[in-house]
Amino acid sequence: MIALAALPVILATLLIGARGIATLRTTSDFLVASRRISPTLNAAAVSGEYLSAASFLGVAGLVVKNGVGALWYPVGFTAGYLLMLVLVAAPMRRTGALTVPDFAEARLGSPRLRRFSALVVLVIAGLYLVPQFTAAGQVLTVVGGTPYWVGVVVAGASVAITLALGGMRAATYVQAFQFVLKLVLFIVPAVWLLLAVGADTRREALHPAEYSRFPAATEVQFRLDTRLEVREPITVVADGVPRTLGPGEHVAPEDGRWIFPAGGRVPEIRGVALPGSEPWQRPLLDNGSGHPLLATWSVLVATALGTMGLPHVIVRFHTNPDGRAARRTAAITVGLLGTFYLFPAVYGLLGGILLPELYLSGATDTAVVALPSRVDGGVAGTVFTALLTAGAFAAFLATSLGLVLALAGAVAHDLLPGGLRRLRVSAIVAAAVVVPLALLAVRIDVGAVVTSAFAVAASTFCPLLVLGIWWRRLTPRGAFVGMTVGLLSSAGVMGASLLLRPEPGLTALLLGQPALWSVPLAFLTMILVSLADDAPPGAESTMLRLHLDETRTP
Known part of the structure; x- marks a missing residue:
């Protein structure tokens, strides 16, 4: 019955999507809502879209699994918007582009670069979208005992129908609504948990003992x-x-x-610290590499710079009326995200002492929805589990809407240009393709896979956007070669790491979390190759258009 808590969220999503039918007439309506979204509404929608399964469930799960150093993830997520505010938001809006590949061609005049950028969008969105559908299936299985495929299929169908009906405008209102819903449904249970567990448990959460022996069967x-x-x-x-x-x-x-048995010594997993142990309490990420500072910097580079390159986030700034409104959207978003990210630590630290056995099972992603029933086996625990289930489903749907929209835009606007009908069909097809992939990915670590999407975005689109906006000498060949190197040194290397499975250590760290070296390599490649070419024609006028405030009149 608890699984039914997701039903109101799904119905609200579909109803709001249906309201967008009347305003959906052109490609611009579908992809950027005719550029008429206000900064406040857009910031709420950006926040709703950005707070994915990795934020709602993954951060707390990573704290249970890897220790308090996992709290660097929300630091990187939020810092990414500060960088976007300073470097990207307003100039991106002034290009008049509808997608990131659109920007690549508008800035550098290369249709080939546009098509390649669209392929990169498919890689990033795929890496990010599969974990959203996977988490939907996992959560409904944990809280309601439903088959895994039910949550995956319901999430995929809801997203496809909403976008096909209302496009970006529907997605904007859905995501703004779901951000408010997530904020309430994340904060209220957190406060209840803190009050329900009592002073002794709160003290233990701040000063945990090592989970070395099972306290009960x-x-x-x-x-x-x-x-x-x-x-x-x-x-x-x-x-x-x-x-x-x-x-x-x-x-x-x-x-x-x-x-x-009660009193038995807890087995250990190589490369994973026991909850409450000294490495677990260290305020740095380690993951068994033996190089915690290096691992922490790698995650920060991936999350902060990757945010600037996420295609479903970038397109949001094209929905604002002008560059100034885009900058205000980014500023408001930082405040909204900062408020939300105060609370994953509550769930993570309580999960580390109340659900430490999840570290053995590999199901730490479910710690948030499992906590209320562990604290209270009665009505209160059931009610708050239902609230968190609804909030988690809102997180899956909000992020998935943006990602499927980015996939549809890459296919039907950049690779195979078509009209509104093709965009709608592409949204349905994209969801239909991802659902089977999510069904096969039932065992993945949601937080880890999402971080890999950030690493790819940081190694490809981040250099393209930063250099394309701030360096007039960037050339089409430099951008193409640099993005290719970035893609191979991030997605390619991480894929090789999964196949090779190196022993925990420096090699495993550099292969599994490559952003620390793949991002500088991509930047350097773009610069060196571009310096060997002539600047593209019209670069000066293009740069002026990016940086002149279009709201001012002579």
């Missing part, structure tokens, strides 16, 4: 095949059969249900 359902390092003999009930594990390495099978 604990059932763990493993999401993936998991290698456990056992330090002392322990007898577990594995899928109903008692089994004694001696010291050494053992594998818990995917979907296995093991019950660990």
